[in-house]
Amino acid sequence: MPLRPVHLIIKALDHEAVGRFWAEALGWSAYSPGMTTYVGPAGGLVWPHPVFVGVDVVPVxxxxxxxKNRVHLDLATNSPAHQAELVARLKALGATPAHVGQGDVPWTVLADPEGNEFCVLEPREVYRDTGPIAAVVIDCADPRVMARFWGEATDWALHEVTDDQAVLRSAKGVGPYLEFLRVPGAKTVPDRVHLDLLPYPGDDKAAEVARLRALGATDLDLGQGDVPWTCLTDPDGHEFCVLALS
Structure with a gap:
């Protein structure tokens, strides 16, 4: 069966500091399960989480x-006061204003302590039940192509697709959205942020990888060597990994 998005990778020089930032930003906890800093809901490390997409900060x-990163997070707020409070708190934690050509918009664009852009959105009804992460947003050349690929690659349901935007979300109607936005220009540098996907118990990882290749994924060599996960790129060139079931 299709794969499930389980976390978002953020590459960082100081994974512990960036992990602490995102834990504070999201109101979650930072865990150190190995050589990375994993950020997920408080109350103990649960992976894969049944509702939320976690953040795994890896050292590079x-x-x-x-x-500008072509993958970023949008953070949800529930009122104008909450948006203003969150922006102020994030700046106190080390976030800085970011200018990506957004102009006069109701959301606020910031960058984390290592320059990874993200948005603090004004209150929107569509994101009222997502948790702190409203959406994982991916810039691309053709949202329709991305909707076809990611709709087949994952078990998430397609909510909207136009020439300018495609929107997917877990078929359970929980957690963040996955959004693809049309932007000019092609990808020119490796992704600093990317998704990791996981098979369901009983599924065959090799068969899933072969299925993704048939859908248009391409093998990616990052010098990763002999590892249990498989690195691929989607039709727009965005990196992602298929993890092995432990």
Missing amino acids: PEPKSAT
């Missing part, structure tokens, strides 16, 4: 480039 030796 290279800093973020000046190029």
Whole structure:
């Protein structure tokens, strides 16, 4: 059966500091299960979480480039006062204003302590039940192509697709949305942020990877060597990984 998005990878020079930032930003907890810092709901590490997409901050030796990330998080708020309070709190935690050509918009664009852009949205009814992460947003050339690929790759349901935007969400109607936005220009640098997918118990990872290749995924060599996960790119060139069931 299709795969499930289980967490969002953020690459960082200081994974512990960036992990602490995102734990505070989301009101979650930072866990250290190994060489990474995992951020998920408080109350103990649950992975994969049945509702939320976690954040796994992994150490890398290279800093973020000046190029805007093509994958980012949108954070939900429930009132104008909440939006203002969250923006102020994030700035106190080390976030900085980011300018990505957004102009005069009702949301606020910030960057985390290592420059990864994200948005604090004004209150929107559609995101009232998502939890702190409203959406994982991916820039792309053709949302319809991405909707076809990711709709087949995952078990998430398609909510909307136009020439400019495609929207998916868990078929259970819980957690964040996955949104693809049409933008000009092509991807030019490796993704600093990407999704990891996981098979369901009883499914065959190799068969799932083969299915993704048939859908248009391409193998990716990042120098990862002999690892239990498989690195791929989607039809727009975005990296993602298929994890192995433990």
